[in-house]
Amino acid sequence: MSAVSKPTSSTTAKSARLIVDGKEVELPVIVGTEDEKAINIASLRGSTGYITLDDGYMNTGSTTSSITYLDGEQGILRYRGYPIEEIAAHCDFVETSYLLIYGKLPNSQELEEFRESIRQHTMLHEDMKSFYNGFPRDAHPMAILSSVVGALSTFYQDSLDPRDPEQQKISIHRLMAKLPTIAAYSYKKSIGQPFNYPCNELSYCENFLQMMFAVPTESYEPDPVFVEALNLLLICHADHEQNCSTSTVRMVGSSNANLFASISAGICALWGPLHGGANEACINMLNEIVADGGNVKKYVQKAKDKSDGFRLMGFGHRVYKNFDPRATIIKAAADKLLKRLNLKEPLFEVAQELQDVALNDDYFKERKLYPNVDFYSGIIYRAMGLPTQMFTVLFAIGRLPGWIAHWVEMHQSSATKIGRPRQIYTGPTIREIVPMSERP
Ligand code: ACO
Secondary structure: OEEOOOOOOOOOOOEEEEEEOOEEEEEEEEEOOOOOEEEOOOOHHHHHOOOOOOHHHOOOOOOOOOOEEEEOOOOEEEEOOEEHHHHHHHOOHHHHHHHHHHOOOOOHHHHHHHHHHHHHOOOOOHHHHHHHHHOOOOOOHHHHHHHHHHHHHHHOHHHOOOOOHHHHHHHHHHHHHHHHHHHHHHHHHHHOOOOOOOOOOOOHHHHHHHHHHOOOOOOOOOOHHHHHHHHHHHHHHOOOOOOHHHHHHHHHHOOOOOHHHHHHHHHHHHHOOOOOOHHHHHHHHHHHHHHOOOOHHHHHHHHHOOOOOOOOOOEOOOOOOOOOHHHHHHHHHHHHHHHHHOOOOHHHHHHHHHHHHHHHOHHHHHOOOOEOHHHHHHHHHHHOOOOHHHHHHHHHHHHHHHHHHHHHHHHHOOOOOOOOOOOOOOOOOOOOOOOHHHOO
């Protein structure tokens, strides 16, 4: 393929030419506001009969988007143009959510209205509590989260039309408000404690901690250091452009499925250990190393051994091949929290050792495998006393505004079509059915 024209400063072609089977086609070039370039191949099959093939979407853009910009080589992450470091320093999670969903920082009145609306929707319908009795006591909270979020569509049938702005708005506020309640109830159920109703005097993060840790027999004051760390973690997880779960939300939403159904699917995608499940997998791995005598070198060796399927959980990233800016922010929070709590558990020592070994080992350096956000978030959640199975749930609460923002953006775009990739079929060509009696 060759560039058709070479404009002066940016050297960006206006189109690209592809020669296939001796036929030349001209394909338009799309340039983003950060000078990212794409060749639009929408007409390729129609004009040549060819499709493109790109396992894992390593090089395929599924949409244009104005929500989040990230540059994996330079370690840049910006929500709506604002650097993540600035947002983490100046905004709280609810304000960040407003920014992502509505595309601008709110003024004080807009923010107060948003907070107030979320506060008013924190309770679950009483009938929903009975769902929790149907799950096994040891059910994974991600399965519960996804099921109960999907079930919201049965209780709020008045707000399921994704094309109606008023219905969109109410379902967004309901979901933002109820997800922490749904999450905390799943934990309370698993340990046999009564559910705590949300307390609307508290902030978003304080309220979640209260629903998780308060018991009716004692008064509970959320620890401000935990609140700060949780707020930071939720902000750092709030969006990450077209990752696996966000792409899932967009894909499901593209069929005009309602918001609750689309987010429920995103929660399932996030659950996997190669995505949001990595923070849980990371702590499980650290526990395994501790139980095995704390021999970090052995596990580093296993991760490097291609005949061994083992990978160091919490290391590596599809996009960040230099450093993950979220990991930098969260590492500082983790260091602060561990110093403040003065925890001497072997798990934290193993984590430190693992980090040092991996950062200095050629295998990891050559492949640019750095500790990612899940490595440090798992450590913080563990230090806060959150149960391991809840780690990915926390990630889901953080990622919710990002999922919503993408779902809304998709519905607002006139370019949106139902997501329907193509394939290259590699199975048998036509053959006849052999009668049962003649089959080997
Ligand atoms: N441990 C050991 N080796 C690794 C690791 C790891 N964690 N990650 C990648 N590698 C190696 C691969 O074996 C491969 O080596 P090779 O070139 O010799 O074959 C090379 O590094 C490139 O790996 P890929 O799998 O091609 O990288 P990809 O971009 O597809 O995968 C991923 C990224 C899934 C994050 C991967 O690094 C991984 O599995 N990490 C562990 C799970 C994890 O922490 N996931 C969380 C991601 S962050 C998030 O979702 C918020």
